Amino acid sequence: MERKVVFNEAICKSCGLCVQVCPTNIIFLADYLNGRGYRPAVVTDQDHCISCAKCAQICPDTVISVYRPVKVLQTV
Numbered sequence: 001m002e003r004k005v006v007f008n009e010a011i012c013k014s015c016g017l018c019v020q021v022c023p024t025n026i027i028f029l030a031d032y033l034n035g036r037g038y039r040p041a042v043v044t045d046q047d048h049c050i051s052c053a054k055c056a057q058i059c060p061d062t063v064i065s066v067y068r069p070v071k072v073l074q075t076v
Contacts, residue, residue: 005046005056010034017058024045051066
């Protein structure tokens with residue numbers, strides 16, 4: 001499975017903004033703590049990610065990287 005959204009869990013501060021803006025509701029705060037004592041945001045279902053990047057745009061700490069699948073164009 002190709003990951004579309006990657007969180008740098010080590011620097012996430014659990015603000016929850018990404019959770020609120022995700023249109024597919026696949027981002028949640030983890031049940032564990034990172035090294036700073038925060039519950040990092042995690043993606044529960046990469047297959048349902050639409051790579052809209054709303055989460056990355058709203059993140060105040062640049063924790064999130066979004067990757068869009070490369071579309072291959074066919075020539076005739």
